[in-house]
Amino acid sequence: MNIRDYLHEQQKLVDAALGRWVPPASTPPENIHSAMRYSLFAGGKRIRPVLFMEAARTIRGEIAGIEDAACSLELIHTYSLIHDDLPALDNDDLRRGRPTCHKQYGEAMAILAGDALLTLAFQVLAQLPDVDALRKARLVEELAVASGTVGGMIGGQVNDLEGEGREPTPVLLESIHRAKTGALLRASLRMGAIYAQADRDQLAALTCFGEHIGLAFQIVDDLLDVEESSATLGKTAGKDAQQHKVTFPAVYGVARSHEMAEEQRRRALETLERFGSSGGRLRELADLIVHRRA
């Protein structure tokens, strides 16, 4: 099966699991479940859950029910998008080609829907069937730290907000992106490895892959904001420059940023060599992440 068909199949697997974990829109209070589902099922690519699942499969092959644990990453990612889009933060009206959560449901409901998705992520991990408590506790710890303020996603978001309008230097750029998107992508790989009971060296290799692929992902994300239209992206293009965000093209220029993304992809692939053919799908995902157009 080619990687695009495979990815599509994996996305459906994740979507079905999300559909089971998030209460139906008919469960009271209906409005918040409807808002949570609106943002969750907006055509996201499920990159983090898929990276989680492939990391685990690289270690241990197919594992039944693996998509449940993978959902926790998409719940965190979606909450962060809802809150980032709020008027007080990035003030975005458009996300994945549709009105953002607060445009559709109002600000109060968007804040609470984000809170609820964040909370549900930990509930899912704690309630995983067929996973021992030791792994549950380690998964909760990984996800919480990666989502937190010290080197985690929220910390990166703060640096991003406070960086607006400041001189775009390599050091500031790194402090933003290693945390803002890097930490959760890295955690996707690490959590997959922990789920599959990887040994220390395997965990280290997948962590390293996660760091490189996380950086590549962010560089490409910044480049797309410069190079693509809003219609292609499904969100407002050119917003980074408009908000004077500290981005890779702003610091290194477009041409060098392309080179850097390629470099990170190459280094990510190097860390997979130890896994031989088991790392095949992760290799293809790395290519897809760097060469995507939206």
Next chain:
Amino acid sequence: MNIRDYLHEQQKLVDAALGRWVPPASTPPENIHSAMRYSLFAGGKRIRPVLFMEAARTIRGEIAGIEDAACSLELIHTYSLIHDDLPALDNDDLRRGRPTCHKQYGEAMAILAGDALLTLAFQVLAQLPDVDALRKARLVEELAVASGTVGGMIGGQVNDLEGEGREPTPVLLESIHRAKTGALLRASLRMGAIYAQADRDQLAALTCFGEHIGLAFQIVDDLLDVEESSATLGKTAGKDAQQHKVTFPAVYGVARSHEMAEEQRRRALETLERFGSSGGRLRELADLIVHRRA
């Protein structure tokens, strides 16, 4: 030691633990750690952590380091206050006698500080020293469910928002408060019991105590909003009536509400009888909760 001195000592124990778990304001990104600490250390009464600790001690006596796990409840409670105070929700300028978090740090930082406290609550539980993974996972599950949308805190907050201006009926009132404040207070007792490895009957009794004391707490809270001044409360008094909130005095009147609080206190005390003298501190806390003036 009388109950007020004892409570003060317990509050200091919780504050010290919170101080260890929340990064210092000097840790980058400084601003968010400063905002988190501003709201955490604003003179809260630490009722939830204290209920947690006393539930555990009722089962198993003194346990070293118990205050660490108890912190998770205060982190959740504080995040919920920060988000509830936001302009899009209750739009409050004053909390515990000081400007609310968004008044002091701006809306963006208040949203992120709330997210960070919520996330940290689960990190604390996952990283508890000297607690086995089985209990960690159960504590995470209890806290997540009690904070969530289905019968949990966020669900209650949604019902509260959507109830504004609607006819104040007993059924609507119950749907709001059993979830909005009740679920986390109930969870405080249940988590303490789980932490102390209570048996099934002990857990059931403490759950029942938590339900009655949670209801008593909310009735008194609603009464204070009617009867006390903003200066005494440290927050804007009379806001419930002004926002047409569905409260106990609005549904049952002030006199009947006082009777109901007393009734709940009495029923809470009944559930403690099986614990004999071990339940002494919980009994005193129940009295204090019902007879408080702020």
